[in-house]
Amino acid sequence: MNNEKLNGLFEIIELILNKEPSIVDSFLFDSLGSYIYIVFPKINDKVDSLVEDIADICEDISSGDDCRNEKEELREIYNEIKKELS
Structure with a gap:
């Protein structure tokens, strides 16, 4: 995966982790959840898992679900991948 895509x-991950969604964001997160599979095709198991988690969290946010636990899991995976790449 090139650096620009990464x-x-x-x-996208930082947006999810740092933003408290509002009703206005529902459409954004719904679209993002679908779009992410197109933008980030299969790379490897770890990144694929991260992309799936992001899509699931986006879907939950867009439906108004409380995603604190999912966000924490996403943060852990995100930090793990950043460590591997540094």
């Missing part, structure tokens, strides 16, 4: 993936 940076894009990290920006």
Whole structure:
């Protein structure tokens, strides 16, 4: 995966982790959950798992679910991948 795509993936993760969603964001997260599979095709198991987690969390956020636990899991995976790449 090129660095530009990887940076894009990290920006999406940071958006999810740092933003408390509002009703206005529902459409954004719903679209993002579908779009992420197109932007980030299968790379390896760890990144694929991260992409799936992001899509699931986006879907939960767009439906108004409380995603604190999922966000924490996402943060752990995100930090793990960043460590591997540094």
